[in-house]
Amino acid sequence: MRFMCGVCLLASVALNVFLVRNYVFVGDEWKKQKLSSSWAEEAAAEAEAVALISCSGHGRAYLDGLTVDGKPVCECNTCYGGPDCSLFSSDCAADANGGDPLFLEPFWMQNPATSAVLISGWHRMSYVFPGNYFVSQELENHIRRVHSIAKNAVTQGKYIVFGTGSTQLLTAAVFALSMNLSSPAKIVAQAPYYPTYRVQTEFFQTAWFGFQGDASVLKNASDDGAELIEFVTSPNNPDAQLRKGVLQGPHVKAIYDHAYYWPHYTAIPAPADEDLMIFTISKLTGHAGSRFGWALVKDKQVYENMIYYITTAEMGTSKDTQLRVLQLLKAIHGKEIFHFAYKTMRDRWEKLSKIVSRSNRFRIQEIPPQFCNFFEEVRGPSPAYAWLKCEREEDSNCRAVLQAAKILGREGSLFESDDRYVRLSLLRGQDRLQLAAASIK
Amino acid sequence: MRFMCGVCLLASVALNVFLVRNYVFVGDEWKKQKLSSSWAEEAAAEAEAVALISCSGHGRAYLDGLTVDGKPVCECNTCYGGPDCSLFSSDCAADANGGDPLFLEPFWMQNPATSAVLISGWHRMSYVFPGNYFVSQELENHIRRVHSIAKNAVTQGKYIVFGTGSTQLLTAAVFALSMNLSSPAKIVAQAPYYPTYRVQTEFFQTAWFGFQGDASVLKNASDDGAELIEFVTSPNNPDAQLRKGVLQGPHVKAIYDHAYYWPHYTAIPAPADEDLMIFTISKLTGHAGSRFGWALVKDKQVYENMIYYITTAEMGTSKDTQLRVLQLLKAIHGKEIFHFAYKTMRDRWEKLSKIVSRSNRFRIQEIPPQFCNFFEEVRGPSPAYAWLKCEREEDSNCRAVLQAAKILGREGSLFESDDRYVRLSLLRGQDRLQLAAASIK
Numbered sequence: 001m002r003f004m005c006g007v008c009l010l011a012s013v014a015l016n017v018f019l020v021r022n023y024v025f026v027g028d029e030w031k032k033q034k035l036s037s038s039w040a041e042e043a044a045a046e047a048e049a050v051a052l053i054s055c056s057g058h059g060r061a062y063l064d065g066l067t068v069d070g071k072p073v074c075e076c077n078t079c080y081g082g083p084d085c086s087l088f089s090s091d092c093a094a095d096a097n098g099g100d101p102l103f104l105e106p107f108w109m110q111n112p113a114t115s116a117v118l119i120s121g122w123h124r125m126s127y128v129f130p131g132n133y134f135v136s137q138e139l140e141n142h143i144r145r146v147h148s149i150a151k152n153a154v155t156q157g158k159y160i161v162f163g164t165g166s167t168q169l170l171t172a173a174v175f176a177l178s179m180n181l182s183s184p185a186k187i188v189a190q191a192p193y194y195p196t197y198r199v200q201t202e203f204f205q206t207a208w209f210g211f212q213g214d215a216s217v218l219k220n221a222s223d224d225g226a227e228l229i230e231f232v233t234s235p236n237n238p239d240a241q242l243r244k245g246v247l248q249g250p251h252v253k254a255i256y257d258h259a260y261y262w263p264h265y266t267a268i269p270a271p272a273d274e275d276l277m278i279f280t281i282s283k284l285t286g287h288a289g290s291r292f293g294w295a296l297v298k299d300k301q302v303y304e305n306m307i308y309y310i311t312t313a314e315m316g317t318s319k320d321t322q323l324r325v326l327q328l329l330k331a332i333h334g335k336e337i338f339h340f341a342y343k344t345m346r347d348r349w350e351k352l353s354k355i356v357s358r359s360n361r362f363r364i365q366e367i368p369p370q371f372c373n374f375f376e377e378v379r380g381p382s383p384a385y386a387w388l389k390c391e392r393e394e395d396s397n398c399r400a401v402l403q404a405a406k407i408l409g410r411e412g413s414l415f416e417s418d419d420r421y422v423r424l425s426l427l428r429g430q431d432r433l434q435l436a437a438a439s440i441k
Numbered sequence: 442m443r444f445m446c447g448v449c450l451l452a453s454v455a456l457n458v459f460l461v462r463n464y465v466f467v468g469d470e471w472k473k474q475k476l477s478s479s480w481a482e483e484a485a486a487e488a489e490a491v492a493l494i495s496c497s498g499h500g501r502a503y504l505d506g507l508t509v510d511g512k513p514v515c516e517c518n519t520c521y522g523g524p525d526c527s528l529f530s531s532d533c534a535a536d537a538n539g540g541d542p543l544f545l546e547p548f549w550m551q552n553p554a555t556s557a558v559l560i561s562g563w564h565r566m567s568y569v570f571p572g573n574y575f576v577s578q579e580l581e582n583h584i585r586r587v588h589s590i591a592k593n594a595v596t597q598g599k600y601i602v603f604g605t606g607s608t609q610l611l612t613a614a615v616f617a618l619s620m621n622l623s624s625p626a627k628i629v630a631q632a633p634y635y636p637t638y639r640v641q642t643e644f645f646q647t648a649w650f651g652f653q654g655d656a657s658v659l660k661n662a663s664d665d666g667a668e669l670i671e672f673v674t675s676p677n678n679p680d681a682q683l684r685k686g687v688l689q690g691p692h693v694k695a696i697y698d699h700a701y702y703w704p705h706y707t708a709i710p711a712p713a714d715e716d717l718m719i720f721t722i723s724k725l726t727g728h729a730g731s732r733f734g735w736a737l738v739k740d741k742q743v744y745e746n747m748i749y750y751i752t753t754a755e756m757g758t759s760k761d762t763q764l765r766v767l768q769l770l771k772a773i774h775g776k777e778i779f780h781f782a783y784k785t786m787r788d789r790w791e792k793l794s795k796i797v798s799r800s801n802r803f804r805i806q807e808i809p810p811q812f813c814n815f816f817e818e819v820r821g822p823s824p825a826y827a828w829l830k831c832e833r834e835e836d837s838n839c840r841a842v843l844q845a846a847k848i849l850g851r852e853g854s855l856f857e858s859d860d861r862y863v864r865l866s867l868l869r870g871q872d873r874l875q876l877a878a879a880s881i882k
Contacts, residue, residue: 039553040488043768044481047559062565063558064577064764075571100567108562112480115563117504118488119765121549121556121772124503124730126541130516136505164605164732168755196753203753207646289565289760291605312637312644313754314609318762319730323505324560327484331562 040118047116059085077429093406095428099237099384102429103348104286107340108328117327124319134307134316135162142329143294146284147271150338151373152261154273158296159303162317163310166259166280166293170231171200172313173255173276173295176305177229178208188215189231190246192238192387192415194257197231214416215246225251233257235266238415238423239365240383242266259283264341265384267370275299283384285328285337292317292325338374345382348426352386363389386424398422481559488557500526518870534847536869540678540825543870544789545727548781549769558768565760575748575757576603583770584735587725588712591779592814593702595714599737600744603758604751607700607721607734611672612641613754614696614717614736617746618670619649629656630672631687633679633828633856635698638672655857656687666692674698676707679856679864680806681824683707700724705782706825708811716740724825726769726778733758733766779815786823789867793827804830827865839863 046063050072053061059076066073076085079092108115129136139162144155163169178185187201191214201211212218215230232254234243245254256274260266260283280293297303310316356362367381388409390398399411399422412421487504491513494502500517507514517526520533549556570577580603585596604610619626628642632655642652653659656671673695675684686695697715701707701724721734738744751757797803808822829850831839840852840863853862 038485038489040485040557040559041482042554043557043559044479044485047481047561048479051561060563063560064565064579064760064767066578098568100569102566105563105566108566112562113483116481116484116559116561118481118484118557118559119504119768120488120492121553121769122501122546124505125543125546125549125727127539127729128541137507138505164755164759171754200753203750204645205648207648286566288568291755291757291759309644312641313612314605314732316732318605318732318759319505320762320765321759324761326505327560328562 040120043118051112054084056080056084056086093403093408095408096424096426097408097410099282099288099425099427100429101283101286101288101384101427103344103427104337104341105429107337108286111331114331115328117324119320119323123323127315129319134310135160136319136322136326139322139326139329142326146329146332149332149335150262150268151271152263152268153258153277153279153296154271155296158277158298159300161295161297161303161306161310162322163293163295164314164317165282165291166257166278167196167200167291168310168313169278169293169295169306170196170255170257171204172306172309173278173302174201174209174229175309176302177253177255177276178227179305181208181227183226185209185227185229186212186218187229187231188212188218188247189233190215190236190243192236192412192417192421193231194233194237195414198416219246228252230254231257233259234272235260235383238385238410238421239387240266240367240381240385241365242269242370260384262341263338263372263374264345265382267372267379268374269370270373276302281325281328285325285332287325287328290321290325292321335374342375342379342382345384345426346380349382349386350380352426356386356388361391361395363391384425384427386426388422388424390420390422396420481561484559492553495525497521497525497527534844534849536849537865537867538849538851540723540866540868541729541870542724542727542825542868544785544868545778545782546870548778549727552772555772556769558765560761560764564764568756570760575751576601577760577763577767580763580767580770583767587770587773590773590776591703591709592712593704593709594699594718594720594737595712596737599739600741602736602738602744602747602751603763604734604736605755605758606723606732607698607719608637608641608732609751609754610719610734610736610747611637611696611698612645613747613750614719614743615642615650615670616750617743618694618696618717619668620746622649622668624667626650626668626670627653627659628670628672629653629659629688630674631656631684633677633853633858633862634672635674635678636855639857660687669693671695672698674700675713676701676824679826679851679862680828681707681808681822681826682806683710683811701825703782704779704813704815705786706823708813708820709815710811711814717743722766722769726766726773728766728769731762731766733762776815783816783820783823786825786867787821790823790827791821793867797827797829802832802836804832825866825868827867829863829865831861831863837861 050061050063053074055061055074058080059074061072061074063072065075074083074085078095079089081087081089128134140160143160147153147155163172174187184207187209189197198211201209228247228251230245230247230252232243232245234256235241236243256277258272258277259280261272262284275298277296278293281290282288295306297306353364356364365387367383369378369380372379390401395401397419399409402409402422409422409424412418491502491504494515496502496515499521500515502513502515506516515524515526519536520530522528522530569575581601584601588594588596604613615628625648628650630638639652642650669688669692671686671688671693673684673686675697676682677684697718699713699718700721702713703725716739718737719734722731723729736747738747794805797805806828808824810819810821813820831842836842838860840850843850843863850863850865853859
């Protein structure tokens with residue numbers, strides 16, 4: 001009896017501890033008391049007011065922008081200034097350096113009602129969704145739905161892992177594939193490759209894996225029994241080529257980075273069906289700032305290892321971000337966004353390639369027309385980046401050649417290629433390149 | 442001339458490429474066309490409708506919850522079920538295991554208008570804020586303001602780093618302090634300590650650092666010249682004691698985990714002014730699900746190292762989350778939230794300690810009254826966790842003793858302490874413990 005009494009005593013306190021203060025409005029009580037006052041209207045009005053601030057088409061005001069007299073002010077695009085961004089600064093370079101996918105911003109401005117979401121103060125305060133998951137089941141459902149619209153990936157029979165951008169998932173995947181091996185895994189990627197693979201992998205200085213550089217070098221190397229992990233980017237960043245892994249064999253595993261495997265950027269010959277594929281909202285809807293990506297994973301153990309990494313590193317992915325991404329995906333009803341994105345990118349590419357073809361100083365990559373599973377026809381290229389080569393002998397530093405003309409690109413050596421190459425982004429907003437042209441004409 | 446022409450040609454294409462399709466509604470044009478239609482109202486109405494769904498006070502419906510017939514349904518608290526969560530399941534354990542800070546949910550329900558935020562479809566699509574920063578300057582300003590209200594930290598002369606929860610910042614800090622040392626840093630923490638320090642540090646298997654366990658062991662060890670990094674948690678998780686570092690000397694650096702250094706949980710003897718301090722929104726406003734934390738950092742190089750880690754690992758912190766956290770902090774005008782949180786936690790603690798003091802089977806930690814810089818008076822304890830000890834010889838597995846009475850706690854050995862101890866969370870929602878009491882009475 002004494003045993004149970006001691007425990008009873010403690011247990012009964014639980015009841016008392018949590019019943020003292022009736023701070024929680026229970027059920028209908030709270031609704032009646034509060035919701036009649038239309039608590040969400042103020043936030044809606046504030047968002048609409050900020051959108052009304054005029055920045056001359058060369059900037060934008062944001063809810064979380066810096067304020068003057070308590071009101072957000074215009075944030076001007078590169079080379080523009082003044083309170084309404086109408087002042088043009090002529091000494092200004094065209095930044096085609098980064099991968100900011102702002103070309104999709106107009107699509108969302110055309111769909112303001114379906115893409116807006118209101119987050120209440122009490123939304124998802126817990127670490128977890130029901131069932132102790134870090135992942136919104138509803139968002140997972142919509143991810144599968146959007147893949148089925150785009151016809152770019154097989155989601156049946158795959159687990160889904162969410163990450164803080166595909167950037168985090170790249171690391172999660174490498175750890176997941178190399179944990180508990182008897183010797184360090186060798187990480188490779190076929191040059192030219194996205195520099196983050198090298199930067200991340202080398203940063204950790206871990207016993208689990210080490211970066212080995214260009215996959216092509218290991219292609220014919222003797223098999224020393226070490227596990228090999230190949231990053232396969234398809235279409236490739238920087239050169240937009242569709243790729244398969246270079247390495248084959250029982251000791252080889254591949255991480256397919258499919259960030260750009262959408263009808264926006266490439267023909268989709270068939271739905272991708274690899275064991276480990278990574279996607280990002282950044283290149284699907286253009287929301288790079290949201291830091292949200294997902295992986296489709298076939299093997300249960302690899303899936304669980306990735307979850308373990310995400311949990312250990314940061315206990316899951318922001319619920320606010322998951323809600324916002326869900327709203328964006330809900331706004332994708334049909335094929336509109338893909339048509340919009342493809343046309344925008346194709347037009348940019350066609351103009352660029354037409355003019356480059358008239359020059360014998362520069363060359364850009366060739367991308368053959370190909371049958372597309374999404375458009376159900378043969379379609380031309382619309383890559384995210386131009387991989388531009390300086391053809392003249394003396395132009396060994398192509399980036400410097402362009403910089404002299406106030407065009408900023410990313411040098412080839414960053415991609416373990418030659419500095420005769422430069423990556424130019426075609427993803428950004430309108431103002432970027434058009435100003436440079438004005439300044440050097 | 443030919444040189445410049447080649448470049449001119451390329452530059453002029455930029456102009457053309459980006460002007461073809463006028464998908465962007467420029468400035469006033471777009472406003473006139475779109476904003477008159479009150480695009481944000483639908484999202485506001487949807488959020489209000491979800492809040493109206495009645496879950497009997499034992500659950501909640503969410504915008505991103507699972508749907509039936511297209512409408513979100515109730516997610517019931519542990520032990521409740523049925524469409525409106527009114528069905529009680531008697532065979533149910535009281536979960537006082539995790540650190541979900543749901544005791545703050547009622548505060549936000551009392552402030553629905555000021556804490557709601559609407560995110561437009563085009564909000565912050567870029568990777569960066571103006572100036573190429575990953576950090577909202579406005580949010581940084583409000584973080585400093587809230588610290589000055591709480592009087593719990595000196596922010597002047599400190600850099601601020603944002604992270605995906607303080608969880609990510611713990612890792613960022615360890616890497617930042619140990620990168621580029623000539624030998625691996627030794628990581629320690631005084632037992633009992635928060636298990637994540639060990640789990641994270643051991644996970645990476647890195648050449649930069651290794652986990653060495655209890656700081657007290659190294660206190661009198663001979664100085665072998667290795668750099669020592671001590672995690673100092675104050676107030677401590679699990680036992681709520683205010684702490685200073687155990688180790689001293691030129692080779693010692695400290696990471697102050699101040700997750701619980703708010704008037705909610707402890708007297709604030711003075712504003713903290715350490716070189717590296719980490720805070721989290723989870724324990725300030727209760728939004729664990731948002732995954733947002735920040736570090737106050739004195740040294741510029743350490744700050745830059747941490748930024749490098751955050752950039753390499755995931756290119757900054759979600760802009761959606763930053764906007765939502767900004768709105769929550771804006772809703773903190775004065776001392777209300779601190780009064781609410783302190784009273785709630787104090788009442789829970791007082792009830793628990795009163796009953797435990799009547800038993801000779803259990804004991805909980807003592808926390809002496811102390812002068813508080815925030816309340817400007819001597820105040821009693823209100824810790825986040827009870828660190829409960831089973832006093833009887835035969836109760837060497839205290840967790841099992843409690844579990845037999847359907848109370849779930851976290852065992853002492855997880856904190857590198859004795860299993861005679863159990864951590865019980867006082868942070869959670871009302872339903873959790875009260876049900877267990879009912880089930881064993």
